[in-house]
Amino acid sequence: MAASPSMTIMIAAVRKAARGVQRDFGELSNLQVSVKGPGDYVTAADKRCEKVLRTELEKARPGYGFLMEESGAVKGSDPDHRFIIDPIDGTTNFMHSLPLFAISVALERKNEIVAAVTYNPISDELFTAEKGAGAFLNNKRLRVANRTDIHEALVGCGIPHRGSEGQAEHRAELALLQAKTIGLRRLGSATLDLAFVAAGRLDAFWERNLHPWDLAAGVLLVREAGGFTSDCDTDANPLQTGNIIAANADLLPLIKKELAAAKKVIGA
Numbered sequence: 050m051a052a053s054p055s056m057t058i059m060i061a062a063v064r065k066a067a068r069g070v071q072r073d074f075g076e077l078s079n080l081q082v083s084v085k086g087p088g089d090y091v092t093a094a095d096k097r098c099e100k101v102l103r104t105e106l107e108k109a110r111p112g113y114g115f116l117m118e119e120s121g122a123v124k125g126s127d128p129d130h131r132f133i134i135d136p137i138d139g140t141t142n143f144m145h146s147l148p149l150f151a152i153s154v155a156l157e158r159k160n161e162i163v164a165a166v167t168y169n170p171i172s173d174e175l176f177t178a179e180k181g182a183g184a185f186l187n188n189k190r191l192r193v194a195n196r197t198d199i200h201e202a203l204v205g206c207g208i209p210h211r212g213s214e215g216q217a218e219h220r221a222e223l224a225l226l227q228a229k230t231i232g233l234r235r236l237g238s239a240t241l242d243l244a245f246v247a248a249g250r251l252d253a254f255w256e257r258n259l260h261p262w263d264l265a266a267g268v269l270l271v272r273e274a275g276g277f278t279s280d281c282d283t284d285a286n287p288l289q290t291g292n293i294i295a296a297n298a299d300l301l302p303l304i305k306k307e308l309a310a311a312k313k314v315i316g317a
């Protein structure tokens with residue numbers, strides 16, 4: 050199916066922003082050894098990328114609103130549409146010259162994500178999805194993995210930042226899922242984790258306390274690849290709670306069951 054005009058615009062904006070990110074990533078190795086470290090430089094790269102995305106998308110869709118990781122929410126004259134942007138998802142990886150990060154743009158229409166682009170500018174992997182039209186990696190159709198046995202599942206996760214809430218709960222979840230699955234992976238970019246579930250590279254993924262810009266594109270990628278997403282504990286929308294499980298229909302309830310068991314372990 051041909052890409053919609055909105056998708057064409059989003060891909061063009063992401064590819065344009067990616068050129069700057071590639072350049073900035075190339076420069077990083079010089080900064081790794083400096084005393085000050087690459088922190089400020091990376092923040093500037095994030096902001097530069099977001100600015101290019103906003104400028105390009107605004108030019109093509111002047112009335113649409115924005116929700117951006119760096120600049121927050123901007124209302125548009127069109128109340129039904131907004132772009133949700135994470136300029137570099139996987140900033141810590143980027144900062145350490147680890148090429149596992151992505152530019153992520155989603156289009157929301159009347160509170161529903163209808164188009165998604167997640168692009169790793171280093172591997173040149175472009176994940177796209179449109180509601181009802183499937184998910185693709187560089188134009189190749191994606192399907193989630195069909196493994197149904199949790200003992201064979203390779204499962205991605207997040208790890209809470211030092212000092213943030215939910216540490217004990219996370220450790221209990223890790224222990225239970227480590228014992229049940231074939232392996233756990235912490236890749237450091239939620240949008241790529243979700244794209245990898247869509248591509249069947251990971252069988253499932255869970256993480257808590259994420260933001261809408263970490264999740265918006267990936268949720269549609271997973272669904273359009275035949276997978277499912279859920280809040281970790283309830284039936285609420287993960288885009289609202291920030292807590293997500295993504296997997297096929299068989300594995301998702303099995304992961305959810307382990308997360309519930311972890312709560313019991315810590316008495317929560």
Ligand code: IPD
Nearest residue numbers: 137138139140207237238239263
């Ligand atoms: C981060 C990544 C990471 C997740 C963090 C997010 P950022 O996004 O998605 O995988 O564990 O919670 O904040 O900050 O690199 O855009």
